[in-house]
Amino acid sequence: MNKIALLNDAFRNTFRGGKVMMTIGVAELADCVKAEALRQVADFSEFTPENDPHGEHDFGSFDLVGRKFFWKIDLYEEPDVKDANGDPVVNRVLTIMLASEY
Template structure:
């Protein structure tokens, strides 16, 4: 999570993480590339974004083949929309 999310009260962070874990409302507005690796939701009057990035196994570069778990480390980031 970003520093902006980390500064929120623990109960808000926990609720935000539950939103991400249960997220299934993909649409053109919150998943513009139809890859299901980005989402958004509102919580406590704030807009949150989450996204998944695909890195090589050493997390130095983008993965050559994001679909291959042997070549890819996935990293999920939870952020406030203003931090994007």
């Protein structure tokens, strides 16, 4: 597995090392549904060549309460900010949305 996939999995499994966002459609759902959606994202492991063609583990979907949900991890590089190794700092943002909002 490549480094990006490993880092995306670590972020998605713990929600540490980035930001987690929800679209308005998800934010308006009951707290128990949002909590289950977060669990579904953290536990997602159904990566296939069709839904993960680049092997980065940055997208998934699941069904919950009769609705289709998508989640996506985007990477934003800070080209002028370097980490201790001299590499550009990368910010991860995970967005959870209803498929109907896509």
